[in-house]
Amino acid sequence: MSRIGKKPITIPAGVTVSVNGNVIEVKGPKGTLKQTGREPITVKIEGSTINLDRPNDSKTNKSLHGLMRSLIANMIEGVTKGFEKKLELQGVGYRATLQGKNLGLALGFSHPVVIEPPAGISFDVSKKQTDITVIGIDKQVVGQVAANIRSCRPVEPYKGKGVRYLGERVIKKAGKSVSAGK
Numbered sequence: 001m002s003r004i005g006k007k008p009i010t011i012p013a014g015v016t017v018s019v020n021g022n023v024i025e026v027k028g029p030k031g032t033l034k035q036t037g038r039e040p041i042t043v044k045i046e047g048s049t050i051n052l053d054r055p056n057d058s059k060t061n062k063s064l065h066g067l068m069r070s071l072i073a074n075m076i077e078g079v080t081k082g083f084e085k086k087l088e089l090q091g092v093g094y095r096a097t098l099q100g101k102n103l104g105l106a107l108g109f110s111h112p113v114v115i116e117p118p119a120g121i122s123f124d125v126s127k128k129q130t131d132i133t134v135i136g137i138d139k140q141v142v143g144q145v146a147a148n149i150r151s152c153r154p155v156e157p158y159k160g161k162g163v164r165y166l167g168e169r170v171i172k173k174a175g176k177s178v179s180a181g182k
Helices: 059-080 139-152
Strands: 016-020 023-028 031-036 042-046 049-053 083-090 095-099 102-106 113-115 121-125 131-136 162-165
Touching (some): 016 042, 023 059, 049 059, 083 139
Antiparallel strands (some): 016 023, 102 113, 121 131
């Protein structure tokens, strides 16, 4: 049995979960999320808990069992607490600004990079304009938007300049050294 898949999911107060065929819908104080379930995995709501079952122990069913449990648990956490990813800018003149809902980035290019948030995503920028927070209820979308922002100027390995996740360690390479014998 899958260790993750067999754990029951508790439904907190203020959250409603409904299963209609393969579609799982979670409503909470922060919004509504929908997920299409995979066919062999069955979702059962019993009181304030959700249990997932699989028909047999085939490799695909085992992997889907844990996956579906994680997706439903993340949906419940998203509509109650929400998710956020923090990014930081390293480099002289690198800064972020909010232009309405859009995020404006000065990353050393000849033009500013403007990123429009998808539905359900908002940005927050610190006062020193080097820290960005991506906020939303869908964990997958929050992570993808943060990865898209990071890909605008990935961290380069010689000086460490670029956009990185907060707390990300970048291993710096040694630059060219002058040989002493010449």
